[in-house]
Amino acid sequence: MNTLIAVVVIFGLLVFIHEWGHLVFAKRAGILCREFAIGFGPKIFSFKRNETLYTIRLLPLGGFVRMAGEDPEMVQIKPGYEIGLLFNEAGKVNRMIINNKSKHSNIKIIQVEKIDLEHDLFVKGYIDDGEELVQYEIDEKAEYVYDELATQIAPYDRQFASKTVGQRALAIVAGPFMNFVLAVVVLMTYAMIAGMPLDEAVVGDVTDDGVAIEAGLESGDRVVAIDGEQVDTWGEMTTIIQDHPSEPLEFEIDRDGERFAVTMTTQERLGPEEEQQGVIGVMAPMEKDFAGAVAFGFTQTYEYTKLIFEALGMLITGEFSLDHLAGPVGIYNYTGEVAAMGILLLLQWAAILSVNLGIINLLPLPALDGGRLVFIILEGIRGKPIDPQKEGIVHFIGFALLMLLMLAVTWNDINQFFL
Template identity: 30%
Template sequence: MEFLGGIESFGSATLGYLLPFLFVLTTVVFFHELGHFLVARWCGVGVRVFSIGFGPELIGFNDRRGTRWRISAIPLGGYVKFHGDEGEASTPDRPALARMSEAERSTTFAAKTVWQRAAIVAAGPIANFILAIAIFAALFTLYGRETTSARVDTIVPGTAAERAGFQPGDTVVAIDGAPVSSFNDLQRIVSGSAGSDLAITVERQGGTVTLHATPELREVRDRFGNVHRIAQLGLSRTNDPSSIVVERFDLPQAIVLGAEETWFVVARTGVYLRDVLIGRESADQLGGPIRVAQVSGQVATLGFTALIHLAAVLSVSIGLINLFPIPMLDGGHLLFYLIEAVRGRPLSERAQDIGFRIGLAAVLMLMLFTTWNDIIHLSSL
């Protein structure tokens, strides 16, 4: 009976992680590929396959234009295969192109101008950013935004805040000249400023004082036991209910805030990657599919709203990663098209082939590295 109970518990836990993971990833991948698909159709490119996932087809159908819409067995991405493509990576099938009539060739991806090809490729990441903005805007419209006064309640001993001279009751009004209207604003600015000297203006006893403090990276454990390294000053907010406000927004305001939230995720990711490159941060915070599945399952326990918010954040991350100038990714294709536009002709087939091989190796190494990080992360819980 204990054995059967263990199997049931394992199955429930697996479904608890797998279903939210599939929902989040499928949503993000679908909109990414839909961006490629819609702009390709607009540019007159024939689309042979629209696939969510890789490998053998599980289920699918053909639309009236001959596109095969399919769900495949390996749910770790997706692709759009255009007319004249050799495979999922949008490499041209040159022997097939040579056999086509002029009319057939005109509907292939390879036959389009460099600007049309660039637009088709860029449409995937752009669709991810649009999806994120739409989700954030919907959440701001439907649920509003809870904010807390930037009033300091306590100072953690031995931290940058104590050394800078913060006092309970101080209210932060600006950091490096940027206005601060809530404790959320304060946290966001500080979290991306590890090791940077900040000029912080506070209201104190009817006047203003400027303090200088340098946020320090500290390990913080969330409610699920996951450890994150976040730059902090060592301040805690007030718990006074009167300081908590729920702001409501109409749709135009929500769209602007959604764009700002999307940019914040992009900027925060960029700061983290910069810090990894200069040695200020460790790369162990980079996660792969296992981590995404784990976080999806954990966030799903907080409700559908939290899961949708995670989908928006993941959509920004996937859009941003795909813009990296690495062959095999959308950014690598865009780099080749930029070189083609400058030179007036594309790179040689050999140069492109070498680039794609290097890109494939880089992507595989990144996948292995993030998977290893995921395993180490799980073993530490």
């Protein structure tokens, strides 16, 4: 249950902040955003506010912002159709009833001769059994109602394609960008809770299974010298200890102004390059500092970004096997393991996932934000847009290939789970 809660909270937050970035910048550009969705599939919860329908859907595998003009309108009103009209106080059409007209009172029936819902915003047609030809203005926020479901019209200036290359690029980039912002904020929170390491030769804490606690070291003890060599920083102290695995070392300790010496035989552990290192079981002193926490948020996000790009490079060159990639099942398992280790590690894991989501979405692959950005950049270079049908085909093929990769990675996760 803890794993499930952790996964729902983390992935919900990552997807929410990503899609929220798209939503905010799209609305700032004047684009009509029809829906802001977390998940895919059937709706399980929804409400509407300021032109946008906010929904939570059944399958928690992502989310989307449905912007006007990206998909064809579901209902097209053609010449010869009979529709019902309702008017606002200004005398403009503010609602068009497509079917089930008998359920609506006080509507004016018109047989459409011509209608423009994108540019000139008018409807022209016959009333009174075809005896009178009339024309009415349509309000820019009018709705059409089909099967009792109201949908706001999207004049061309509210559609995605009507905006400048820069505005559209910002609306696309904003999603991944917000994932980097989230990573910075999460890591700042981590640093404020855990504190920032100080580069001083002072014992921050003592582990229960190290030689330091057996020797009587306490939090706050300052290491003055090791085997007669003076040390001033945490880095100097740990370097000497690590360079002498399973060796006795004499430590000169200052505790509240009183000095004493103690000899400890270091323990061994495997270092990052598979070499043996010495340890005594002490942790660095920590300080809770807002400025340091802000710096840590940015620097650590940069480090995670660099590591992920290095992994992608190794994947391209073949140094990194597809077997090491994790899909939803693998990430679910890893999240459970991290959640069991405590909130601090879970915060770091959430930041890593957020950076990863931002980078993956920026890759120039069809169906991803990066792929859409490529088409926008090409439009800026060419001075005219790519054929929407051709672009749609490319994104469809890309999406299909991504789904195949997802299935392959998920299958690998399941196999690893049963090994």
